[in-house]
Amino acid sequence: MKVAVLDINGKDTGRQVDLSNEVFAIEPNNHAVYLDVKQYLANQRQGxxxxxxxxxxxxxxxxxKKQKGTGTARAGSIKSGVFKGGGRMFGPRPRNYSFKLNKNVKRLARKSAFSIKANDKSIVVLEDFNFESPKTKNFTAVLKALELENKKSLFVLGATNNNVYLSSRNIKGSEVVTSSELSTYKIMNANRIILVESALEGIESNLSK
Structure with missing residues (x-):
């Protein structure tokens, strides 16, 4: 799958990258996506x-009161849940909501999520970029150039970049992660996925196994 590479000004650089069909063009498995998203959300619960x-x-x-003769139901304790101030019947108890999921299922879920987004034309490839210092206005300018204002966007970097991450932190709806931090939930939750060129190798090597 050929995709044009854009710069941070939203202009076509004239180059193209070939996205792996094994990752970005498979037949999506909706149940695997459901299970992986369910696990992610379950793990967020404190319980x-x-x-x-x-x-x-x-x-x-x-x-x-006495057992018989009152004309009402039997009652042995004022602490019963049927009385005001009594204990709660079958109330919630602390528990762990997390559950295990096979690695192959998780990998299939992420490939399915990428394929869904690619089919919807929601994936953008951006050339590598950096900021001299962390400034929100720099990242806002990138969003404006890519027409991502007021949209949920997920920027995927090849490696940790504090200047880019800190510049995006105050912007609602935008998130910056590295390729190793990707999850099916984050992919599906975003309206647009922006893949930095240096992240492609890590994504494809992790998901092509």
Missing amino acids: THKSKERAEISGSTRKI
Whole structure:
């Protein structure tokens, strides 16, 4: 798959790169994408939710009324969940929501996500760039040149670049990651994927296995 390489001004450099069909042009597996996104979101959950049950409520333990003859239901404790101030029945308890996923499934999910975005013409290849110092206005200028203002965008770098990362940090909707930090969720969540040339080799070598 041939894709034109743009510069940070949004201009065509006259060069093209060949995106691997094994990564960017496979038949997407929607279930693998679903599983990987589900795992990512599950791993974000703290699982610290807790409510007090009847055994943890402070209150009298005496039987509040006689067993028979009142014309109402039997009741043995004021701490029962049916009474105001009682413990919660079947309330949430701390738990771990994470689950394991096969590496091959995760790899298939990321390739499927890239293929979906490539099919939607949502992938842009950008030549390598850097800023002399971290400045938000520099990154804003790049977004404007690429017509990415008010759009969710994911910039994928070949290696860590603090100047670019810090310049993007205050801009809502834009995220900068390295090729090793990619996830299916981040790919699917973005409206446009901007791949820096130096990131292509790492992406294709990791996902072509």
